[in-house]
Amino acid sequence: xxxxxxxxxxxxxxxxxxxxxxxxxxxxxxxxxxxxxxxxxxxxxxxxxxxxxxxxxxxxxxxxxxxxxxxxxxxxxxxxxxxxxxxxxxxxxxxxxxxxxxxxxxxxxxxxxxxxxxxxxxxxxxxxxxxxxxxxxxxxxxxxxxxxxxxxxxxxxxxxxxxxxxxxxxxxxxxxxxxxxxxxxxxxxxxxxxxxxxxxxxxxxxxxxxxxxxxxxxxxxxxxxxxxxxxxxxxxxxxxxxxxxxxxxxxxxxxxxxxxxxxxxxxxxxxxxxxxxxxxxxxxxxxxxxxxxxxxxxxxxxxxxxxxxxxxxxxxxxxxxxxxxxxxxxxxxxxxxxxxxxxxxxxxxxxxxxxxxxxxxxxxxxxxxxxxxxxxxxxxxxxxxxxxxxxxxxxxxxxxxxxxxxxxxxxxxxxxxxxxxxxxxxxxxxxxxxxxxxxxxxxxxxxxxxxxxxxxxxxxxxxxxxxxxxxxxxxxxxxxxxxxxxxxxxxxxxxxxxxxxxxxxxxxxxxxxxxxxxxxxxxxxxxxxxxxxxxxxxxxxxxxxxx
Ligand code: GLC
Ligand code: CA
Numbered sequence: 081x082x083x084x085x086x087x088x089x090x091x092x093x094x095x096x097x098x099x100x101x102x103x104x105x106x107x108x109x110x111x112x113x114x115x116x117x118x119x120x121x122x123x124x125x126x127x128x129x130x131x132x133x134x135x136x137x138x139x140x141x142x143x144x145x146x147x148x149x150x151x152x153x154x155x156x157x158x159x160x161x162x163x164x165x166x167x168x169x170x171x172x173x174x175x176x177x178x179x180x181x182x183x184x185x186x187x188x189x190x191x192x193x194x195x196x197x198x199x200x201x202x203x204x205x206x207x208x209x210x211x212x213x214x215x216x217x218x219x220x221x222x223x224x225x226x227x228x229x230x231x232x233x234x235x236x237x238x239x240x241x242x243x244x245x246x247x248x249x250x251x252x253x254x255x256x257x258x259x260x261x262x263x264x265x266x267x268x269x270x271x272x273x274x275x276x277x278x279x280x281x282x283x284x285x286x287x288x289x290x291x292x293x294x295x296x297x298x299x300x301x302x303x304x305x306x307x308x309x310x311x312x313x314x315x316x317x318x319x320x321x322x323x324x325x326x327x328x329x330x331x332x333x334x335x336x337x338x339x340x341x342x343x344x345x346x347x348x349x350x351x352x353x354x355x356x357x358x359x360x361x362x363x364x365x366x367x368x369x370x371x372x373x374x375x376x377x378x379x380x381x382x383x384x385x386x387x388x389x390x391x392x393x394x395x396x397x398x399x400x401x402x403x404x405x406x407x408x409x410x411x412x413x414x415x416x417x418x419x420x421x422x423x424x425x426x427x428x429x430x431x432x433x434x435x436x437x438x439x440x441x442x443x444x445x446x447x448x449x450x451x452x453x454x455x456x457x458x459x460x461x462x463x464x465x466x467x468x469x470x471x472x473x474x475x476x477x478x479x480x481x482x483x484x485x486x487x488x489x490x491x492x493x494x495x496x497x498x499x500x501x502x503x504x505x506x507x508x509x510x511x512x513x514x515x516x517x518x519x520x521x522x523x524x525x526x527x528x529x530x531x532x533x534x535x536x537x538x539x540x541x542x543x544x545x546x547x548x549x550x551x552x553x554x555x556x557x558x559x560x561x562x563x564x565x566x567x568x569x570x571x572x573x574x575x576x577x578x579x580x581x582x583x584x585x586x587x588x589x590x591x592x593x594x595x596x597x598x599x600x601x602x603x604x605x606x607x608x609x610x611x612x613x614x615x616x617x618x619x620x621x622x623x624x625x626x627x
Contacts, residue, residue, distance in 0.1 A: 087176060088277070088332040088356060089396060090554060091128025092434075092544045093441040097404045098135055098157055099143060100497045101444060103509035110497070110508070112158035116166050119173060121526070125447065125537075126544035129176035131279045131334075133404055135163065136182075139189050141248035142226075142464050143404075143495070144180075145281060146187035150266045167274055178332065179270060181278035183263050184285050185249040193250050200237050207259050208250045209242035211292065221294045222308075223301035226468050230301075242292075244285055244308060246464050254286045254317055264324040271325060277332035280355070284337040284348075287313035309339040315347065318354035332356045334398060342393035349394055357398050357439060362386045364406060367413075373469065373485030378413050380586050384560065384569055391437055391558040399433050402443030407493040411452035415588060415616065419523070422449055424616035427539045427605035431618035432569050432584040434543060437558045445498050447540040448529045452493040453518045455486065462515045463491045501527035539605060546603050546620070552578040567591040568613070572623075579623040585613040599623040 084090075102114030112135065122130065134144035137152040144154065153163050170177050186193055195204035211219035213233070224230035224244050231240040232247040242251045252259050267278070288308045295304025318335075326333070334357035337348060341362075348354045363386055367376055390397055402409050410416060414425030426449035434440040453460075461467055466486050473482035492515060499521040500507030506521035518524075529537035547553045556573035567587040573580045581599060585591045591613045599621035601609055606617045613619065 085554065086332070086356075087330075088129065088334075089439055090548070091176065091439070092126060092547070093129045093131055093178070093439060094122055094125070094127040095131045095133070095403055095441055095443045097133045097444060097495060099133075099514065100495050100508070102498065102500070103511070103513075106510045107156070108509050108511040108513045109156045111156065112153070112162040112166050116162070116169055119169055119175070122175060123173045125541050126548065127175060127442075129178060129276070130170060131178045131441065132180065134180045134182055139187055139248070141187065141246055143462075145182050146185070146189075146246070146249045147182055148187045148189045149191075151269065164273070171274070176276040178277045178279055178334070179275050180281060181267065181283075181333075182281040183252060184282045185243065185245060185251045188248045188250055196250075197234050197237065197241070200239070206256050207253055209253050209288070209292075210237075210239045211242070213240055220292050221296050221298070221300070221302055221304075222292075223295075223303040225303075226465050228301050228472060242288075244282070246468070251285075251288075254313070260317065260320065264321060267321070267325045271329055271331060275331075277334075277356075280333055280335045282338055283318070283335040283355070284309045284314065284339060286317050287311035305339040310344050310347065315354060318348065322353060334359065342389050345390075345394045349396075357396065358394075359398050359400065359441075360390060362390070363401055368489075371485075372489055373482065375485060375488045378586075380566070380569065381564075383413075383586075384563065387436065387569075388560045388563075391560075397436065397438030398441055399436050399438045400441035400443070401429075401433060402446045402494065403441070404443070404494050405491050406443075407489050407491075408450055408452045409446060410449050411493070412488075413586075416451050417588075421588065421616060422451070423534075423536055424605055424614065426536045428584050428586070428616045428618040430536075430540055430543055431582060431603070431605070431620060432586075435547060435553050435573065435580075435582050435620065436571070437556065437573065440544075440547070442540070443494065445494075447537050448499065448524055448526055449536040450496075450499060450524060451518065451520060452487070453496045453516065455490065455492065455516075460516050461486070461490065461492055462495065466490045466492060499525040501525050542603060550580060550602070551575050552580040556580065561597065562594070565591075570597065581621050581623055582618075583613060583621070584618045585616055588615045590614055591617075593619070597621070597623075 099110045101110045102118050103110050104113035135153055135157050136147045137149035137154050138144045138147050153160050167177055192204050192207045195202050196208045218229050218231040219240050222230040226246045233240050243249050244251055285308045295307050296302035333355055335355040337358040340360045349358055366382055369376055410426040414429050415421040469482050473479050496518045497508035497513050502522045505513055506517050529535035552573045552575040556575035559572045561570040562568050567585055568591055569584045571582050581597050593611050602620045602622055604619040606614050609619050
């Protein structure tokens with residue numbers, strides 16, 4: 081008998097972005113009652129756990145990632161009663177719930193920051209990172225994710241505060257023990273309510289380099305993740321957090337460990353005393369260059385190298401490439417040239433990723449092959465990152481470049497409403513939606529996909545079920561196959577004499593399957609598999625073992 085895997089290794093996760101999932105009261109904004117009304121769908125799909133993006137009280141400068149009150153539900157999303165009902169209805173269906181934990185920063189409207197900025201003598205001053213300027217300028221040369229400088233000047237107290245994201249998201253000072261105590265208390269209250277764990281937002285940035293040294297050599301602002309990622313103190317905080325919050329509970333945490341590498345990964349997941357799982361972004365960096373906005377084409381051999389390296393580097397990966405910060409994967413690594421290619425490539429991509437060794441995280445709408453949205457005007461955008469990028473690009477005469485970047489990688493692509501059916505607003509809302517609905521919703525929607533047994537949706541459902549019942553796919557070792565093949569991405573998963581082979585054609589031309597890799601077909605996105613894969617074809621086979 082095989083020992084049970086922990087639930088967070090066995091189950092398939094589904095990420096919900098509540099603002100865009102389902103509106104229940106006709107204000108154009110998704111909400112908790114809306115999520116509640118779709119739980120049967122998740123159950124039907126085979127989802128075992130949900131990661132819910134932030135639902136806390138927030139002024140929404142960064143769509144909920146700027147929290148004003150960690151223990152209150154955002155009014156637009158509903159009430160604490162709605163939340164508790166949602167949690168119990170999920171649990172009744174044996175679906176776990178993982179919350180977003182955003183504690184690198186708060187909203188500038190959080191009472192701690194309101195107090196902190198009010199006076200240098202405030203008890204809360206040290207909850208954030210305040211510094212004197214240098215010759216009337218910023219305390220150091222750090223750039224933020226969303227703004228040229230990571231510092232904003234507060235005239236009232238004549239000092240600067242640090243924000244790695246927008247100026248509405250001041251960074252908490254994790255050196256301050258009281259801050260940490262507050263955070264642990266808050267986490268424990270959510271866990272006591274019954275939530276099953278946390279997805280930890282930009283958790284690798286909690287500790288900053290002591291003394292906040294410059295990142296560059298004096299030639300302007302510089303984005304310098306090495307100054308605020310994987311600092312030694314990070315490990316103290318994560319260990320303390322685990323001790324204080326998770327001891328004796330069957331919960332999990334997955335860290336959004338921005339800038340993690342195959343070398344640093346085991347420092348946070350290696351001994352089980354910090355994080356259970358981590359999100360790494362090397363796959364997401366494949367089609368960027370100096371910045372994510374410098375778009376370059378997909379390259380199969382680099383893709384393969386990254387997957388292989390991560391499968392070897394840590395025992396258990398997270399398997400994801402869609403979330404609320406990423407463009408739609410079928411538009412990104414697949415093809416939307418024709419309806420046929422969209423369908424084939426969406427299924428092929430799911431096969432390539434979710435049968436690797438690790439835990440799948442599916443992002444809402446991915447299971448019906450939702451695509452990037454045809455944004456053409458600034459007024460259609462909602463995301464602070466894209467809007468700030470455009471503002472800055474206009475100043476420096478790079479607007480065309482910025483638009484190309486937004487068309488390929490803007491975060492709003494994944495935030496357009498879930499496409500439920502072919503009625504007005506895709507069945508998401510009866511009012512005008514807070515962000516545009518992708519106009520392709522009449523062709524691409526859940527209702528239509530459910531009726532078509534060959535749809536992407538049915539394929540996802542079959543894939544989730546296959547993974548769940550196949551020991552080799554759940555537990556097996558990973559071996560990369562065909563390392564130099566120009567079209568095929570291939571690997572083997574092996575467990576106790578059972579070999580399962582996954583073959584995916586990343587190209588728009590047919591590819592022959594090497595004879596040694598042909599076996600009994602467990603799943604495929606093509607009608608028959610006669611020794612060849614069609615364009616974007618995929619097949620999963622059980623090899624007859626030689627022993
Ligand atoms: C994470 C979130 C992203 C947010 C940022 C700041 O990367 O996923 O949406 O903007 O952190 O909280
Ligand atoms: Ca609503």
